[in-house]
Amino acid sequence: MSDILLKIDAVSKRFTRKPGVVAAAIDRVTGKDSTVTVHAVSNVSLEVERGEVLGIVGESGCGKSTLGRIVSGIYAPTEGEVLLNGDIVAKEVHGAVQKQTTRVQMIHQDPFASLNPRMKVGEIIAEGPRIHGLIPAKEVNDRVGALLEKVGLERAYANRLPHQFSGGQRQRVAIARALAMSPELLVLDEAVASLDVSIQAQVLNLFIDLRKDLGLTALFISHDLSVVRHVCDRVAIMYLGRLVELAPASDLYEKPLHPYTSALFDSVPKLGVGKRSFAAIQGEIPSPINPPSGCAFHPRCPFAGPRCKVEIPTIAKAGTGRSVACHIHNGGTGAEASVPVFTEAAA
Amino acid sequence: MTAALEVRGLTTQFETRGGVVTAVNNVSFKVEPGKVLGLVGESGSGKSVTGFSIMGLIDNPGRVTAGEIFVHGVDMRKLSATEQRQMRGRDIAMVFQDPMMTLNPVLRIGDQMAMAVRVHEKTTKRAAWDRARAALEIVGIPSAGERLWAYPHQLSGGMRQRVAIATALLHQPAVILADEPTTALDVSIQGQILAEVRRLADETNTAIVWVTHDLAVISSFADDIAVMYAGRIVETGTAEEVIANPRHPYTRGLIESVPSLHQAGEKLPQIPGATPQLSKLPQGCPFRPRCNVANQACLGEPPAHDLSGRRVVCHRPLEAAA
Numbered sequence: 021m022s023d024i025l026l027k028i029d030a031v032s033k034r035f036t037r038k039p040g041v042v043a044a045a046i047d048r049v050t051g052k053d054s055t056v057t058v059h060a061v062s063n064v065s066l067e068v069e070r071g072e073v074l075g076i077v078g079e080s081g082c083g084k085s086t087l088g089r090i091v092s093g094i095y096a097p098t099e100g101e102v103l104l105n106g107d108i109v110a111k112e113v114h115g116a117v118q119k120q121t122t123r124v125q126m127i128h129q130d131p132f133a134s135l136n137p138r139m140k141v142g143e144i145i146a147e148g149p150r151i152h153g154l155i156p157a158k159e160v161n162d163r164v165g166a167l168l169e170k171v172g173l174e175r176a177y178a179n180r181l182p183h184q185f186s187g188g189q190r191q192r193v194a195i196a197r198a199l200a201m202s203p204e205l206l207v208l209d210e211a212v213a214s215l216d217v218s219i220q221a222q223v224l225n226l227f228i229d230l231r232k233d234l235g236l237t238a239l240f241i242s243h244d245l246s247v248v249r250h251v252c253d254r255v256a257i258m259y260l261g262r263l264v265e266l267a268p269a270s271d272l273y274e275k276p277l278h279p280y281t282s283a284l285f286d287s288v289p290k291l292g293v294g295k296r297s298f299a300a301i302q303g304e305i306p307s308p309i310n311p312p313s314g315c316a317f318h319p320r321c322p323f324a325g326p327r328c329k330v331e332i333p334t335i336a337k338a339g340t341g342r343s344v345a346c347h348i349h350n351g352g353t354g355a356e357a358s359v360p361v362f363t364e365a366a367a
Numbered sequence: 368m369t370a371a372l373e374v375r376g377l378t379t380q381f382e383t384r385g386g387v388v389t390a391v392n393n394v395s396f397k398v399e400p401g402k403v404l405g406l407v408g409e410s411g412s413g414k415s416v417t418g419f420s421i422m423g424l425i426d427n428p429g430r431v432t433a434g435e436i437f438v439h440g441v442d443m444r445k446l447s448a449t450e451q452r453q454m455r456g457r458d459i460a461m462v463f464q465d466p467m468m469t470l471n472p473v474l475r476i477g478d479q480m481a482m483a484v485r486v487h488e489k490t491t492k493r494a495a496w497d498r499a500r501a502a503l504e505i506v507g508i509p510s511a512g513e514r515l516w517a518y519p520h521q522l523s524g525g526m527r528q529r530v531a532i533a534t535a536l537l538h539q540p541a542v543i544l545a546d547e548p549t550t551a552l553d554v555s556i557q558g559q560i561l562a563e564v565r566r567l568a569d570e571t572n573t574a575i576v577w578v579t580h581d582l583a584v585i586s587s588f589a590d591d592i593a594v595m596y597a598g599r600i601v602e603t604g605t606a607e608e609v610i611a612n613p614r615h616p617y618t619r620g621l622i623e624s625v626p627s628l629h630q631a632g633e634k635l636p637q638i639p640g641a642t643p644q645l646s647k648l649p650q651g652c653p654f655r656p657r658c659n660v661a662n663q664a665c666l667g668e669p670p671a672h673d674l675s676g677r678r679v680v681c682h683r684p685l686e687a688a689a
Contacts, residue, residue, distance in 0.1 A: 079553035186641045187410075216409040216580060218638040221624035225634050243554065246583075246627035250635075269631060287558030289587040291610060291625050301555040304523050 025237050026068040026091065026205055031100035033061040033086050058308050060086040062261040063100070065335075068205070068237060075252030075269065076241045077284075079305055083261040088209045088241045092126040093119035104205060122152055125198035129210035131190030135182040141168075141193050142178030148201045167196040170233075172226055188219035192226065199230070206238040212247060220247070227251060245288050249273050254341075257281050260308055260316040263335055267342040277344045280317045315347065323348055369440045371541040371574030372421070372459070373397035377434035379413075379420045388645045390416040390429070392598040398542065398574040398591075403565070405585030405606065406578045407621075408595035411642050414578045417595070418544045421576075422461050423451050439541050457487045460535035464547040466527035469534075470519040476503075477515030480534050487538055502533040507563050525556035532564070539571060546578045561588050582621060586610045594618045597643055597653035604677035612687055614672075614679045616658045652682060660685070 037056040039047055047054055061083040068074045078084045089095045091102055093110035096117045102109045110119045128134040135144055142164045149155045155163050165175035171192040182190055191211065198206055208227075212220045228251065230236060242248050248255055248269070255272050257265040257280065265278040276282040283301040303320040306312050315333050318324040327347050335345040344350075379391040391413045398404045408414040420431050423443065436443040438459050443451060463469050471479050480499035481492055490498075496515060503511035506529040519527055528548055535543050545564070549557040565588045568575050579585050585592060585606065592609040594602045594617065602615040613619040620638040622628070629635060640657045643649060649656050651666040658665070664682045671680045674687075 079555060188641060216642070217582065217621055218409060218624050219641065221626075221635040221637040222639075224626065225637055228632065228634055245554075246625065250626035250629065250631050284555060287555045289558075289561070289581070289583040290627060291583045291586050291622065301558065304525065304556070305553065 023070045024067050025070040025072075025105060026066075026239075027103040027106075028064060028066040028087075028091065029100050029103065031061060031064050031087070031090060031097040031102060032059070033083075033090055033095060034059055034098045056309060059261050059311065060308060061090065061097075064258075064261075064263045065100075066256060066263070066266070068239065070204075070237055071235050072254065073231065073236070073238045073240055073252045075248035075255040076239060076258060077243065077245060077248055077255055078258035079243060079284075081260070081305055081308055082258040083308070084241045084243075084258050085209055086261075087258070088126065088207045088239060091205070091239055092124050092207045093117070093121065094126070122148070122201050123204040124207060125201050125203035125205075126207040126209060127191075127194050127198050127211045130214050131182075131187060131194050132214075134194055135190055135197075137182050139181075140178065141180055141182065141185075144182075144193065145178070145197045145200050148197065152201070154201065163200070167200055170199065170230070171196045172222075186219070187215055188222055191215060191223050195223075195226070195230070199234075204237060206236055207241070208238060209241045210243070211240075213242065213244065224251060245273075245285065257284070260306060260311050262316060262332075263345065264317070265342075265344045265346075266335070267344075271339075271342060277338055277342065277349055278317075278346050279321045279323050279348070283320075315345075370397040370437070371400045371402075371439065372576065373435075373437040374417075374421060375435045375437075377417065377420055377436065378432050379416055379425055380430055380432050382428040382430075383646065385646045390598050390645060391420055394434070394595075394598075394600050396593050396600065396603060398576060400541065400574050401568055401572040402590045403568050403575045403577055403588060405589035405592045406576055406595060407580065407582055407585055407592060409580055409621075409642050411597075411645065412595040413598040413645075414580075414595050415546050416598075418461065418546050418576065418578050421544060422455060422459065424461075453487070456483060456540070457538045458540050459542045459544070460538070460540045462528075462531050462535050462543060462545040462548045464550055466524065466531045466548075467519065469531045470527060472519050474518075475515065476517055476519065476522075476530055480515070480530070480537065483534055484537050498537060499533070502536050503530065505536060505567065506530075506533045507559070508533070523556075525552050525560065528552060528560060529563070532560070536567070536571075536573075540573065542574045542576065544576045544578070547580070548577075549584065550579070550581070557584070564588070582610070582625060583627070594621070597648060598645060599653070599680060600678075601654070601680050602678065608677060614674065614677060614684045614687065615681050616660050616683075616685060617654045619685060620657075620659075 035058045039054040043054050064087060076084045090097050096110045096112040104121060104123055108120055109124060110117050145164050145167055146160045164178050168175055168177055173192055212223050215223060240252050252269050255269050256263055259280050265281050276285055287301055301320055312319050314330045315328040318328040333345045333347050333350060335343050336350050338344045338349050375395045377391055377394040381388045381390055394417055406414050419425055421436050425431055477496050477499055481495035484495040484498050499515055500511045503514060508514055508529050549560055567573060577589060589606045592606050593600050596617050602609060602618045613622055623636040626635060638657050643653055652669040655661045655665045660683050669680050669682050671678055672684055
């Protein structure tokens with residue numbers, strides 16, 4: 021049996037904005053309800069094996085960062101649960117989120133915002149283990165030094181402040197801080213998005229090395245398809261809070277099944293293929309406050325049929341280790357004449 | 368044919384407490400009408416400052432200290448401030464990275480676009496609104512007439528950027544400078560805008576300078592590429608040649624560090640170190656400490672080589688691939 025480390029079970033997260041005093045009074049008189057609800061994540065289930073790197077890809081507003089925060093225990097899910105080794109990661113107690121474990125650590129996008137500018141790098145790295153009593157006080161310096169070396173920085177840098185480092189170096193510090201807690205799972209939320217290409221390659225290489233050395237399990241959240249293909253074993257594609265496709269990275273890039281996935285691949289500029297037309301996806305990303313009926317992608321989908329407008333597709337198996345949430349691959353849409361043939365989907 | 372934009376020996380310096388910093392160092396390039404030039408570089412390479420210098424948007428403590436900027440054969444730097452202002456927006460326009468900073472949040476789209484029309488032309492407000500609507504239609508905004516009544520916050524990021532591009536197009540300028548205009552946008556929206564811009568260049572004969580850090584974006588729609596490093600242009604050539612056959616070690620390093628060209632999971636060839644601070648540039652070639660082919664000769668100022676339509680500033684340019 022495979023060794024499942026992380027189990028995301030039917031997780032949903034809704035954010036609601038209650039009406040203010042005036043709006044509530046008007047609501048009472050008119051009988052309307054002006055509460056605004058954002059369905060950030062809707063019914064997502066995923067499993068991550070120990071030692072696996074799962075990529076989560078989507079455009080802004082697709083819920084990928086919210087999912088990352090739920091897994092890290094920053095948010096508690098509205099429905100469903102997140103289990104690490106069978107234990108709940110975070111729960112809501114009297115309206116406040118209580119994190120139940122330090123075994124999940126997160127690395128954020130912007131290393132200029134995620135490091136306290138007034139703390140020395142050594143203190144930043146040691147803070148977590150010190151507070152949680154993971155290492156004896158007299159071993160702290162050794163541990164910090166070892167971590168700095170592990171991420172490719174010098175031991176002496178422990179006495180410097182974050183502003184003395186470049187963006188790439190700061191991101192290394194953020195990685196060292198996460199590793200200091202000896203986490204079982206790392207959540208990287210757009211961890212290389214703010215770095216220059218040459219620096220991005222350095223940080224990706226560091227991640228590949230660390231993964232080999234430490235057998236890291238990670239959730240790698242990114243909008244950059246080429247980066248994800250490079251470091252991930254499996255990839256989950258999200259659209260407007262829902263999981264639309266899940267597949268091993270190599271299969272997915274060879275043959276995307278969901279129309280959104282393939283449109284996304286087509287709109288990514290690729291190096292060295294010469295001039296080409298873009299505009300693979302028409303239209304805008306809809307608002308998660310008021311998502312379209314049925315399949316959320318149907319207003320932009322060239323293959324959408326009548327069924328897509330009314331029924332939300334459920335995610336279903338589509339070949340070995342793959343699944344997809346699309347009526348084309350799951351019973352038809354009522355507009356088959358215009359549907360391209362996906363041979364593998366029949367399996 | 369006169370180039371739509373020709374820049375010769377442009378140098379921009381900033382006076383800082385640590386001394387004079389040369390952000391743009393002797394930069395020269397030209398763009399023909401209807402062509403797209405990609406100005407590529409990492410943060411701190413001077414690519415944005417080059418754009419600001421051309422537009423005359425450098426403020427104290429910065430100063431354009433040398434160079435000529437020809438727009439349709441007219442040297443912008445020889446003009447008075449008033450004449451320069453008359454050219455900005457009419458003959459040369461700029462699109463910035465963040466459209467929320469470009470657009471006035473308290474004015475309707477139509478009002479601010481009409482204002483841009485009427486700054487340069489005596490026309491009725493109604494005619495100006497018509498022009499604005501036509502410009503919005505050109506950049507692919509659906510129901511443009513209604514959008515004119517909207518405020519910027521009612522539009523999505525992609526729509527706002529289209530409005531910014533449409534505003535730049537109002538007077539059909541000879542040149543549009545675009546500073547990372549799609550960096551803040553999602554890939555699917557970026558694809559739509561790239562397609563529109565390419566079509567505009569082809570159809571309206573506008574020359575476009577597209578400033579970006581993203582080689583993949585530029586390789587897919589630019590005609591020519593100029594690569595900047597530490598304030599200098601280190602390599603120029605047609606997009607196909609520069610990407611397929613880089614001759615400067617930095618260009619090659621940049622191209623090789625793009626993950627999509629490699630086997631998944633394999634380590635990427637990386638350029639060691641970080642981009643140098645402009646106040647502490649190394650002696651000789653600024654790329655020398657990070658370069659894997661550098662030798663003693665690189666301690667001197669790098670010479671420019673003209674190689675069949677290409678230009679490479681390097682002591683030891685790479686051999687052309689067979």
